[in-house]
Amino acid sequence: MNKSDAERMYGMLEHIGYTQTDEPKEADMLIINTCSIRQLSEDKAYSQIGVWGKIKKSKPDLKIVFAGCVAQQGGKNILKRAPYVDLVLGTQRLYELPNLVKRIETGERVVSIEEKPFEESEIQINRVKGVNAWIPIMEGCNNFCTYCIVPYTRGRERSRKPELILAEVKKALSEGFKEITLLGQNVDSYGKGVNETQNGFEISEGKEFGKDLQGNTINLAWLLRQINAIEGKFRIRFVTNYPTDITDEVIDTVIELDKVCEYFHIPMQSGDDYILKKMNRRYDYATYKKICDHIRSRVKDVTITSDFIAGFPGETEEQFENTLKAMTELELDYSNTASYSPREKTVAAKWVDLYVPEDVKTDRLARLNEHNRACCLASNKKYLGREMEVLIENFEVRKNGDKVITGRTRNNKIVHIPCNRDLRGKFINVRITNARTWYLNGELV
Numbered sequence: 001m002n003k004s005d006a007e008r009m010y011g012m013l014e015h016i017g018y019t020q021t022d023e024p025k026e027a028d029m030l031i032i033n034t035c036s037i038r039q040l041s042e043d044k045a046y047s048q049i050g051v052w053g054k055i056k057k058s059k060p061d062l063k064i065v066f067a068g069c070v071a072q073q074g075g076k077n078i079l080k081r082a083p084y085v086d087l088v089l090g091t092q093r094l095y096e097l098p099n100l101v102k103r104i105e106t107g108e109r110v111v112s113i114e115e116k117p118f119e120e121s122e123i124q125i126n127r128v129k130g131v132n133a134w135i136p137i138m139e140g141c142n143n144f145c146t147y148c149i150v151p152y153t154r155g156r157e158r159s160r161k162p163e164l165i166l167a168e169v170k171k172a173l174s175e176g177f178k179e180i181t182l183l184g185q186n187v188d189s190y191g192k193g194v195n196e197t198q199n200g201f202e203i204s205e206g207k208e209f210g211k212d213l214q215g216n217t218i219n220l221a222w223l224l225r226q227i228n229a230i231e232g233k234f235r236i237r238f239v240t241n242y243p244t245d246i247t248d249e250v251i252d253t254v255i256e257l258d259k260v261c262e263y264f265h266i267p268m269q270s271g272d273d274y275i276l277k278k279m280n281r282r283y284d285y286a287t288y289k290k291i292c293d294h295i296r297s298r299v300k301d302v303t304i305t306s307d308f309i310a311g312f313p314g315e316t317e318e319q320f321e322n323t324l325k326a327m328t329e330l331e332l333d334y335s336n337t338a339s340y341s342p343r344e345k346t347v348a349a350k351w352v353d354l355y356v357p358e359d360v361k362t363d364r365l366a367r368l369n370e371h372n373r374a375c376c377l378a379s380n381k382k383y384l385g386r387e388m389e390v391l392i393e394n395f396e397v398r399k400n401g402d403k404v405i406t407g408r409t410r411n412n413k414i415v416h417i418p419c420n421r422d423l424r425g426k427f428i429n430v431r432i433t434n435a436r437t438w439y440l441n442g443e444l445v
C-alpha cells in the first residue's frame with residue numbers, strides 16, 4: 001500500500017513540475033512515506049528525517065514532507081519534534097498533496113491529517129517500471145485487532161469507485177504492465193458500507209446501495225469479473241483476505257476466470273484459540289483450517305500464505321507451540337513472521353504486565369522462521385518435474401557470467417531459469433528442475 005501511495009505521490013508531483021532524483025542533496029523537496037506497523041520502522045523514519053534536517057541547515061529552502069502512517073499518528077507533534085519538517089501529510093490526505101506543496105512553497109508549515117475522505121479525481125500515477133501494477137481498491141479497516149495500528153492510521157473501510165479502478169487497470173495495461181494486484185487491508189470488504197462517503201460509490205437516486213446501474217451487486221467478485229473481461233493477456237491478484245470474509249463467490253472467480261491467479265494471502269496470526277480471542281480475531285483454529293481445506297479442495301495448485309506474530313502479550317510456550325503446529329498441519333506455503341511490537345493506542349499495548357520478554361520473543365521468532373523454511377521447502381517440492389507458466393520479472397547477468405531470468409508462476413512461486421535472452425514481461429512455459437527453500441529452479445520448454 002505504501003509503494004502504491006508513493007507512486008501516486010510521484011505522479012501528482014510530476015504533474016505540477018517536479019522531477020524525481022536519487023540524490024537527496026540535490027533535491028528541492030524530500031518526502032518520506034512512513035510505515036508504523038512496527039516500532040523499528042517508525043524509529044527509522046525519525047532517524048532519516050534527522051539526517052535531512054542536517055542537509056536543510058546548509059540549504060534553508062529545502063522542503064521536507066513527512067507522509068504516511070507515522071505522520072497520521074504523530075500529527076502536529078512532528079512539527080515540534082522535527083522543526084525542519086514543512087508538511088505532515090496523513091494517509092487520508094494523499095490526494096491533496098499538490099495543493100499542500102503549493103502552500104509550503106510559500107513558506108507555510110502545514111499539518112494535514114483530517115480523517116475525512118477526500119474526493120479522488122483523475123490522479124496522475126508514476127508507476128515504478130516493471131511487470132506488476134499495484135492498484136488500491138479499498139483502504140482502512142474496521143476490525144480493530146488488538147495489536148494493530150492500521151485502523152488508527154488508515155481509518156475506517158472505504159472503497160474506491162469501480163470506474164476509477166477500471167480506468168487505472170486499463171491505463172496500466174496500456175503502459176505494458178502484465179499483472180494487476182488489487183490492494184486493500186481487507187479486500188473482501190470491497191463495496192461494503194461506503195455509500196455515505198465521498199470516496200464511495202455514487203448511488204443514483206432510487207438505486208439500492210451496493211448495486212451498480214445495471215443492478216449488479218458490487219463486491220470483490222464482481223470487480224474481478226469486470227477486470228477479467230478486459231481484453232489481453234495479463235494476470236490478476238488480490239491481497240489481503242480476512243479469513244472469515246472470503247466468500248464462495250470469490251473462490252469461484254479464481255476457478256472460473258482465466259486471469260485471476262490461484263493465490264490467497266490469509267493472515268492467521270496465531271494457531272492458538274485463546275490468543276486469537278485476545279487478538280480479537282473472529283475465528284478459531286478449527287474455522288481457519290476449514291477455510292484453508294475448503295479453498296484447497298476447490299482450487300487446484302492454490303498457494304496459501306499467511307502472517308504470524310510471535311510473543312503476543314501473555315502467550316505461553318504451549319500457546320506458541322500451537323502456532324508452530326498450525327503452520328505445519330495447514331501446510332502453509334509461506335508465512336510472513338514478526339515478533340510482537342507494541343503500538344501506541346492499541347488495546348494489547350496496554351497489557352504491559354503480560355509482555356513476553358525480548359529474549360523469549362527472539363527465540364520464538366527464530367523457531368517460527370525455522371518452521372516457515374521447512375513449510376516453504378515442502379511446498380516447493382510439490383512442483384518438481386511440473387510444467388508451469390512463468391511471467392518473467394527480471395533479467396540478471398551474474399558475476400560468473402551466467403544469465404538468469406526470474407519470474408513467478410500463477411500461484412506466486414518464484415522461479416529462476418538460465419536464459420540468454422531478456423524476456424521481462426513475457427509469459428513462458430518452464431519445467432521445474434529443483435526446489436529450494438525460497439524459490440524453484442526451472443528450464444525453458
Ligand code: SF4
Nearest residue numbers: 141143144145148150
Ligand atoms: S484485519 Fe488486518 S489491518 Fe485490520 S486491524 Fe486486523 S490486522 Fe489490522
